[in-house]
Amino acid sequence: MRILILGGDGYLGWPQALYLSNKGHEVAVFDNQTRRQFDLKHGFESLLPIRMLHRRVERWAELTGKTIKIYSGDTTQWDSLAGAFQDFLPEAVVHFAEQRAAPFSMIDREHAFYTQYNNVLGTLNVLYAIKEIVPDCHLVKLGTMGEYGTPNIDIEEGFIEINHKGRTDVLPFPKQPGSFYHLSKVHDSHNIQFACKIWGIRSTDLNQGIVYGADTYESVLDPDLATRFDYDQIYGTALNRFAIQAAIGYPLTVYGTGGQTRGYINIKDTVRCIELAIQSEPQAGEFRVFNQITEWFSINDVADKVVRVGNRMGLNVQCHSLANPRVEAENHYYNVVHTKLLDLGLEPHLLDDNEIEHMISLALANQDRIDRRMILPTVNWREAENDVKRVEEEFAN
Amino acid sequence: MRILILGGDGYLGWPQALYLSNKGHEVAVFDNQTRRQFDLKHGFESLLPIRMLHRRVERWAELTGKTIKIYSGDTTQWDSLAGAFQDFLPEAVVHFAEQRAAPFSMIDREHAFYTQYNNVLGTLNVLYAIKEIVPDCHLVKLGTMGEYGTPNIDIEEGFIEINHKGRTDVLPFPKQPGSFYHLSKVHDSHNIQFACKIWGIRSTDLNQGIVYGADTYESVLDPDLATRFDYDQIYGTALNRFAIQAAIGYPLTVYGTGGQTRGYINIKDTVRCIELAIQSEPQAGEFRVFNQITEWFSINDVADKVVRVGNRMGLNVQCHSLANPRVEAENHYYNVVHTKLLDLGLEPHLLDDNEIEHMISLALANQDRIDRRMILPTVNWREAENDVKRVEEEFAN
Numbered sequence: 001m002r003i004l005i006l007g008g009d010g011y012l013g014w015p016q017a018l019y020l021s022n023k024g025h026e027v028a029v030f031d032n033q034t035r036r037q038f039d040l041k042h043g044f045e046s047l048l049p050i051r052m053l054h055r056r057v058e059r060w061a062e063l064t065g066k067t068i069k070i071y072s073g074d075t076t077q078w079d080s081l082a083g084a085f086q087d088f089l090p091e092a093v094v095h096f097a098e099q100r101a102a103p104f105s106m107i108d109r110e111h112a113f114y115t116q117y118n119n120v121l122g123t124l125n126v127l128y129a130i131k132e133i134v135p136d137c138h139l140v141k142l143g144t145m146g147e148y149g150t151p152n153i154d155i156e157e158g159f160i161e162i163n164h165k166g167r168t169d170v171l172p173f174p175k176q177p178g179s180f181y182h183l184s185k186v187h188d189s190h191n192i193q194f195a196c197k198i199w200g201i202r203s204t205d206l207n208q209g210i211v212y213g214a215d216t217y218e219s220v221l222d223p224d225l226a227t228r229f230d231y232d233q234i235y236g237t238a239l240n241r242f243a244i245q246a247a248i249g250y251p252l253t254v255y256g257t258g259g260q261t262r263g264y265i266n267i268k269d270t271v272r273c274i275e276l277a278i279q280s281e282p283q284a285g286e287f288r289v290f291n292q293i294t295e296w297f298s299i300n301d302v303a304d305k306v307v308r309v310g311n312r313m314g315l316n317v318q319c320h321s322l323a324n325p326r327v328e329a330e331n332h333y334y335n336v337v338h339t340k341l342l343d344l345g346l347e348p349h350l351l352d353d354n355e356i357e358h359m360i361s362l363a364l365a366n367q368d369r370i371d372r373r374m375i376l377p378t379v380n381w382r383e384a385e386n387d388v389k390r391v392e393e394e395f396a397n
Numbered sequence: 398m399r400i401l402i403l404g405g406d407g408y409l410g411w412p413q414a415l416y417l418s419n420k421g422h423e424v425a426v427f428d429n430q431t432r433r434q435f436d437l438k439h440g441f442e443s444l445l446p447i448r449m450l451h452r453r454v455e456r457w458a459e460l461t462g463k464t465i466k467i468y469s470g471d472t473t474q475w476d477s478l479a480g481a482f483q484d485f486l487p488e489a490v491v492h493f494a495e496q497r498a499a500p501f502s503m504i505d506r507e508h509a510f511y512t513q514y515n516n517v518l519g520t521l522n523v524l525y526a527i528k529e530i531v532p533d534c535h536l537v538k539l540g541t542m543g544e545y546g547t548p549n550i551d552i553e554e555g556f557i558e559i560n561h562k563g564r565t566d567v568l569p570f571p572k573q574p575g576s577f578y579h580l581s582k583v584h585d586s587h588n589i590q591f592a593c594k595i596w597g598i599r600s601t602d603l604n605q606g607i608v609y610g611a612d613t614y615e616s617v618l619d620p621d622l623a624t625r626f627d628y629d630q631i632y633g634t635a636l637n638r639f640a641i642q643a644a645i646g647y648p649l650t651v652y653g654t655g656g657q658t659r660g661y662i663n664i665k666d667t668v669r670c671i672e673l674a675i676q677s678e679p680q681a682g683e684f685r686v687f688n689q690i691t692e693w694f695s696i697n698d699v700a701d702k703v704v705r706v707g708n709r710m711g712l713n714v715q716c717h718s719l720a721n722p723r724v725e726a727e728n729h730y731y732n733v734v735h736t737k738l739l740d741l742g743l744e745p746h747l748l749d750d751n752e753i754e755h756m757i758s759l760a761l762a763n764q765d766r767i768d769r770r771m772i773l774p775t776v777n778w779r780e781a782e783n784d785v786k787r788v789e790e791e792f793a794n
Contacts, residue, residue, distance in 0.1 A: 078506065109475065109525040113518055120517060120584065121510055124577075128506040152566035153559060162550060162559055162571070167730070169549035171571035174559070175587065180521075183591055187517065187584040190572065194580055198724040198778050327595040333564070381595050 002026045007096030009053045015227045018218035019271040021066045028069035028088045046228035047366050059224040075122030085133040092138045092278045103234045103379040105181035112180040119184035127195040139203040140277050143185045145263045149176030150332040158289020196287040204277040209263030209293030212239040214362050232374035246310035246317045247363030256324030258300035261334040263293030266349040276344040291338040294348035309356040327381040399423045404493030406450045412624045415615035416668040418463045425466035425485045443625035444763050456621040472519030482530040489535045489675045500631045500776040502578035509577040516581035524592040536600040537674045540582045542660045546573030547729040555686020593684040601674040606660030606690030609636040629771035643707035643714045644760030653721030655697035658731040660690030663746040673741040688735040691745035706753040722777040
């Protein structure tokens, strides 16, 4: 199958390209390099060194004989997007090409504006590209579990049957997202559902949990194939950051009381989930929603695991509670229905001690690349004056 | 009170400015003139001639001695928006500055993109302007009843208590909007609710029904104060268009079977509802939702009324069913809770025969200004090739 991966140079997009290419699909990646530009601007680096996209693709071809095509473009620029669609004529599109960090979107007005512009209007262009160029193409869109927030009822997969004043309907699950980033994904979901309805587009919206892990079975085949491993306060997710903190003897930074509970998924399961979605194509006009998580933990649960494993490895791992920079419930109900991907055949890689040990070991092996000024949170949901510049000032010494 | 009206040169924004100025408020209008530019581009005109904004404001001052301040700017341009906020320091902002036509948003990709760019990102800027410049300011935002779609349960005012698997929560009412325009308003609602939560902004989201009527008690004081009266297929709403069609002996164009039921409101009630919202300020951090309608009708109900009144006036009014250009249910349940504005003191102007006769009379008196090529629908929800140019081609002769 011809599969176009938007954002195919990113943390997940790149291993996804490798995975699908390895399975024999004809794969192309489309990327605007914006994530790498952020690093260039602020002097941040991935824990694991990553190669330029062209070199990654070359190395993959050397190792496997398989070709991954590169399109350099931006989803918000119609000509570049439509050009890639017209040239490649994808049968499935995997859409990772969004600004993906909640803290980034909360830095200030410009970052919020950029996030919603890039994500919502870029995705609107993707919908038109499918409609006008490849109407049978299946859109596999990355959403987030954060779209739901933390309601006091069970979270269903996209839709909920509501009984109200003696009548019944199945309606979109009400959303309570917690950042301008999460909001952008909610906006996308509404736009996509509408496009499916009016144009007969087929789409799978994957509400993904927090992804952890440094590598997939393909990315470890050669150092040149490594995907990025972020641990900074903008792009690094909690478990990745904790592994780094454990390795350098820095206290694990838990925000608030640590009761915040979220769904998690291993990067190895992410690439498989997307394959499962592609294999089980929805009907024309169908808008499917899968909750792409395998288990959930409070942030205290996650910290406790890292403390235990780290101490077993002979490290001295402490926990430190920080004033919560976010506006979120710290003690709340959380129960998520997530059966659809399991029904399609997902066999989860759960978060065990070996996985955590592997992550800490990677951090230890790359200790000289760890930059402490990137670890602490400086983006505050309530205040505007905190921004990336302040991170640099505060931790430069 | 200092009240800034964004979009204050438009169909509703202008009479709103007059109404609030007349009540003794200090009023300023902010407008980018984009609605007038559409007319200039396509050669469309309002049924009633409208004066330039500066002349309207001058005439109002001549008649009443009251000053309305003008800011020329665009909500998507931060500097112009922030400049107006810094200069005027509003205590309430009434936000009409959105692309307001569902058919406009469905013309093609560029129009959909513009609609969501202008509306969603413009409103995001408004939220930041309030947060950073006038944090106590009350945002009165115009949403639309079309955000809800037509669910098979009663439509509540913004929120619904859901009982699910033995647990209960009050959650945002699930939305099923029917165009990229309606979607933009749903996106706005989510963004505003979040801003209230994290920054303590106070906001009232008014889900307004279809507005009809040509004038308010202030706009009729002088011809120079008239507000626009649109009857074209892009900006004209059903009842306004029917009144025009009745006057020129053109069949009333009902889309599909005509069972589509929507909430309606008289323009005289719109201006009053917004005053009621301003008078009853929400708490800091409160996000209120009012359903701003007074009654509802199917499109057949509305057409029947116009036929009856028109024939009584000696006109020969026929009805004509057109293939529905939209993707929408034509027979559906519709019941809307709309008590909050009534509780605040709204005394509705209901749609009676006098109102319809007045609208048809206005059309008869301005017959020479009616342009037939503007009446028929050419924007189709399913197809992209229909656009405003085609209206001009098909009806030029």
